Amino acid sequence: AQKITQTQPGMFVQEKEAVTLDCTYDTSDPSYGLFWYKQPSSGEMIFLIYQGSYDQQNATEGRYSLNFQKARKSANLVISASQLGDSAMYFCAMRESETSGSRLTFGEGTQLTVNP
Amino acid sequence: DSGVTQTPKHLITATGQRVTLRCSPRSGDLSVYWYQQSLDQGLQFLIQYYNGEERAKGNILERFSAQQFPDLHSELNLSSLELGDSALYFCASSVRSWTSASSYNEQFFGPGTRLTVL
Numbered sequence: 001a002q003k004i005t006q007t008q009p010g011m012f013v014q015e016k017e018a019v020t021l022d023c024t025y026d027t028s029d030p031s032y033g034l035f036w037y038k039q040p041s042s043g044e045m046i047f048l049i050y051q052g053s054y055d056q057q058n059a060t061e062g063r064y065s066l067n068f069q070k071a072r073k074s075a076n077l078v079i080s081a082s083q084l085g086d087s088a089m090y091f092c093a094m095r096e097s098e099t100s101g102s103r104l105t106f107g108e109g110t111q112l113t114v115n116p
Numbered sequence: 117d118s119g120v121t122q123t124p125k126h127l128i129t130a131t132g133q134r135v136t137l138r139c140s141p142r143s144g145d146l147s148v149y150w151y152q153q154s155l156d157q158g159l160q161f162l163i164q165y166y167n168g169e170e171r172a173k174g175n176i177l178e179r180f181s182a183q184q185f186p187d188l189h190s191e192l193n194l195s196s197l198e199l200g201d202s203a204l205y206f207c208a209s210s211v212r213s214w215t216s217a218s219s220y221n222e223q224f225f226g227p228g229t230r231l232t233v234l
Contacts, residue, residue, distance in 0.1 A: 033220045045206060045225035052218030102221040103172050106159040
């Protein structure tokens with residue numbers, strides 16, 4: 001079964017508008033972490049934001065925020081005031097119990113295009 | 117620039133050959149992770165080393181092997197290459213970071229090595 005599901009292969013947004021990229025996950029581990037990474041066309045993976053399963057507040061980093069709904073097992077990324085440079089592939093990832101290392105399991109990604 | 121270096125950037129080789137990918141983690145980072153990104157499989161975890169010891173193993177083929185050396189650099193060896201091994205191979209290293217309620221390993225990815233098997 002898919003552990004990380006990103007149901008939006010592609011998303012389009014107008015510059016300066018907000019956009020939400022969806023991510024749902026599946027785990028029975030009470031301790032886990034959720035990550036979002038950005039991969040521009042140049043190929044590098046850029047860490048954006050992290051949410052721990054025990055964190056009470058939703059994570060925020062600048063224009064990025066994570067809408068964490070634990071009961072629904074969703075961890076959606078919200079990008080506010082989109083910029084042309086936000087056009088990229090976005091990956092949601094999960095780290096389960098650290099007793100088995102800190103491997104990340106990635107979703108299939110969402111290609112975001114910001115239109116001027 | 118994440119501080120993680122990978123060489124070479126591009127590698128073109130033939131089926132049946134053997135290649136070695138090299139990774140230098142950020143200064144002071146003890147953990148190294150290898151990931152493979154392909155069109156078929158997406159991004160998947162291969163293996164993790166911590167201070168020279170294997171820490172976790174993912175979907176790594178028996179034809180692939182890795183090691184981490186005393187200076188903490190790591191090498192991923194791919195042998196008997198097949199067309200399906202063509203992919204972008206990432207190395208990452210991690211540092212401990214904290215939120216208000218938890219800590220986690222923030223992974224910094226290198227630029228990747230793009231392997232093409234012809």
